[in-house]
Amino acid sequence: MEQRKNLRYHVQFRSSFSSVGMVGGEGSLMDLSVRGCRIESPTDVQPGASLRVGIEAIEHEPPIQIQHAVVRWIRMGQFGLEFETMAPEEWVRLQHTVKQIEMEPYKRDKQDAERSESS
Numbered sequence: 001m002e003q004r005k006n007l008r009y010h011v012q013f014r015s016s017f018s019s020v021g022m023v024g025g026e027g028s029l030m031d032l033s034v035r036g037c038r039i040e041s042p043t044d045v046q047p048g049a050s051l052r053v054g055i056e057a058i059e060h061e062p063p064i065q066i067q068h069a070v071v072r073w074i075r076m077g078q079f080g081l082e083f084e085t086m087a088p089e090e091w092v093r094l095q096h097t098v099k100q101i102e103m104e105p106y107k108r109d110k111q112d113a114e115r116s117e118s119s
Helices: 088-118
Strands: 009-018 024-032 036-040 050-056 064-075 078-085
Touching: 009 036, 009 088, 024 088, 050 078, 064 088
Parallel strands: none
Antiparallel strands: 009 024, 009 050, 024 036, 036 078, 050 064, 064 078
16 A cells, blocks of 8 residues: 655645546545645546646635646545646645645644633
8 A cells, every 4th residue: 555655634625627628627625735635526537637627725816726637546426636747836835725734723722722821
């Protein structure tokens, strides 16, 4: 069994995907890392398919664009993608988004502690 190199974080973002003349659809992005994601969608995709993906991670900002992602697995209305190619500025946006998700529990713990001290 292959070990993941990057942690995936549970999220719920809207996403869209397409391939040249083959498939297009939308789905709910469920897990995210800097190297891939899991999407739940009624659209049929095949392992090995190359997709262009848009990730709507931050409200009122354009989707993060992944130029080339490969479908690695499919299972009951879900599929896993490995990100292969994206523009440098999109890579920075993706890294920033994942870092924010990673820090979220620590921010909440700190806010809770600050509220407790001020009570």
